[in-house]
Amino acid sequence: MAATGRERILQAAAELFAAQGFAATSTREIAERAGVRQPSLYAHFKVKSDILLELLVETLRPAVSQADVLMLSPLPARDRLVALLDFDIRALFAGRRPVAVLGLLPEVRGPEFAEAHELRERLRTGYTALIRDVLTALGHPPGEEYLRRISGIVFAVVESINLRRYEDPSLTVDDAVRDTTTAILRILGA
Template sequence: MSSADDRRPRPGRPRHTPGQESSLSPREQILDVCAWLFVQRGFAATSTREIADNVGIRQASLYYHFPSGKDEILGELLEQSVRPTVDKAAQIEGMCPPEAPETALYVLLLLDVRTLASLPHNTGFLARLPEVTRSPAYEPYDKIRRGLGDAYERLGRQVVHARVVVPGTTGEWFINHAETVILMRRSGDMLGGAAQAAIAASGLRMCGASQDQIDTAARQADQILNGL
């Protein structure tokens, strides 16, 4: 006859969670579970015990991987939504012809859109939650996001035609345009390659770029992105 200890789940045995794969490291499993829990239930409503239970580890093990707990996990998830794009911005500008800022802007938009579209469980949505904006993890994310806005500002000012009125700052306008992906995913829309390219193209179109300029940028985009 089995004892109660024999029937108790073993620490470290991962439980089934949406999107979880056996190839994930323990740290990656924690991030994946938190991405799902934070988006579905909210950051404030998710406890470290609930995270540990869903991963299948002891609560103490959670702090081994993330000593600062939930805020540290949140910070990493937030950064994943902007860091890949920011880190490539200068390289994109250097790889694109200086006389064709439309191409650089298109590529930056497309990379941003692809990043947001590929985030597990649509974690780009987290930055819109009031409890997240009050978290200590938000300020470092916001600083990185402002760096992305600066890159958009530099390129956007070269592309936006004088007759076109862009509300607010140019950089913030392009960020908000790319982030429509987040709301589209919340609505259940499919965001394949064609949809992602359409969002990037519409960003150029709304700031006055010609169809020829958009077509040229689109032709060059994949080659440039493959070279990053």
């Protein structure tokens, strides 16, 4: 099935934003790369920031849903964390490659990106809760400050997958899952 105009716009925008930055990319360039006319682009997205918001939200939403499911799962804490890592990393690989990294750009701090910020914070909260459960199961219930710091490290490692993947195109999803999960479990002493 051929990609829709909307899908082509999103893919073109992801590629251009990654290559030259959000601010330096014009809607005209996005339309040209997508093979659509600029009025067609505006029929799908009112402004350029709406395109980036859509890219960020589609990247975050599945992992947030999975974290919500795993929070209620009867699996042991370590298994739930490993399951979230596996799901999140595989979702990052399946999505538009550079998008998660774009969520950290200064241009994305504005209120027009509130939905993406809320989803990212929900995902971070899910990771934090699972990390708390893992450390508690290991007999080391963390204090709030330590939990905040260690979960920040873990979250940064997961988010860095997109940068690592961008720098090393030969990186496979299985290697990324294995390497990242092993590193995080070692960080946690699990």
